[in-house]
Amino acid sequence: MSWLKKAASDTQITHGNRIWLYVFAAIVMILLVVPTLIVIPMSFSDSQYLEFPPSKWSLRWYHEYLDSPKWMRATVKSLQIGTLTMLVATPIGVAAAYALFVSGHKAARLIFMFLITPMIVPVILIAIGAFYVFGQIGINNTVFGIVLAHTALAIPLVMIVTTSALRNYDLNQERVARSLGAPRIKAFFLITLPQIKFSVMTSALLAFLTSFDEVIISIFISGGVNATITKHMFSALRDYIDPTIAAISTILVIVSTVLLLTTQYISSREKKKK
């Protein structure tokens, strides 16, 4: 066990001294990840009920999901709403982050705080509020309404990611571009945007994920033909439990993980460029 006696860092602490820390970290990771991962084997079960570990393996619940028009419609809806949310929230969030970053006005910080409140306020409050307001103006159960509510949730993420990218950017570049003959808007698109593009892409993916994973608001204001997949999953869990949910969950976990890994990859490329 010579590894235990090796130095673990620049100080002379050995791996042996650190072993309690490794165990602790492992427990934390297990607690965080296992509840998510446990659905994966369950989804490949042949059983009528959710069962772990599965006694017999099969893909029947994936077939169940893929062959169900109801599930497919909800999935397409969720993808559609996620994409629209991304397309609306990204330009608004980037523009707001840019304006507030550049302005230096006293009110800029206040407006920034105001715009990121949807991230701080409990989502259930936003959901209840949206339900009543949208009810008044008649946009509950519409794609427009859901996209609107999800956009409010996504804008703070876009703003935070974009602002941190702008902090690492020398605004004099835009000034130079303007002095060299570029109108301001052109200077932004030719000089500033290309240099924060990875962060903008990351924020767009996060905006999509915010909408695609969102349950609470969807439960309140999406329904009928415009119900999202998460809303359907919630209803399905309430009414009857079958492993289709596990199959869908597995797919969602994989989609979310891939998107998150993509954002990580994108931001690591941006760092490398610097």
Place this chain on the structure above:
Amino acid sequence: MANNVNNEPQIESALPITVKNLTKTYGDMYALNNVDVDIKSGEFLTLLGPSGSGKTTLLMAIAGFNRPDSGSIKFGGNEMILTPPHKRDVGMVFQSYALFPHMTVAENVAFPLKLRKVNAAEIKERVATALETVQLGELGNRDIDQLSGGQRQRVALARAFVFKPRILLMDEPLSALDKKLREQMQIELKQLHRQLGVTTVYVTHDQREALTMSDRIAIINGGEIVQIDTPDVIYNSPSNSFVADFIGESTILPLRADASGKLLFENQPISDGPPENMHDNGKGWALVVRPERVFISDESTSGDENVVSFDGIVKEFVFQGDSAFALITVAEKHELSVRFGTNSASFQNALQSGDKISLGLNLSDITIIPGDE
């Protein structure tokens, strides 16, 4: 210097800048207070001042990046106050260079030409010429992060003049370079200015840089231009104690007027009266002594009526290689800075603190300024 003002050939390539009554406030602080400057066509003017003096604010106002509260900025007779930066046709170099890292060297330099819809063949040719001019002919295809600090500086410069602007603005462009490279670039910039003939406004807080490069220097303090003149006049005849203190080393000694109006330093007559072109601020008068103009006097100069003599005691003496620096106590309460040239002979008997010493100063090297107290 004077040949830059010759008109005919330069009229094409340069524009005069006329700044009048320019005022800019931030809250109740005056960044610029009623500033007037006339910058001649083709001139190299340096705005020199301590940080926070308003020199950068003035430069940014000329570039169009901040909007003055009142006043006028004219380029060759055309009012520019309301013209956005991209329509002012001004080349600009920033301290941080602000090169575009997502473009190659050549693409950076081509940027202003592309915006002006110059055709591709001409762009190629002009970019090549500009890069030749700054001695980077080979590096067009490099990425920005492959360049050294000095090379970046040159790219920023090439990008700023490639579109033949008639005004060039530079905001402390050399301050990020090390001393040797900075001094080399100062000479190169000066040569480049002569070659291009473009009206240049240069901001720096480095007085030596200002003296090296400028046709004229405008000393700015507290949002006002304190003195504007050629480097030798600024150095030899500072108009007040701020300029005397800010430019070069100096000792400022208080003068006393006697009944007849003569100015005396500790009973020693210096001048028959205050200089006529100086504004009397009611605070008396003072004498500016440049350390290198003071010499050790001997028999040959004693009694010479063109020489003022001081007797003093050496307080500190420091050998600094190309010169030696001494602090000398004069008339018991004033400390005079003195700088001597060095050669091996004179330092065999180097001064010791406590030594008595007799100093001389030619009357022609004396500058009288309004007093401070």
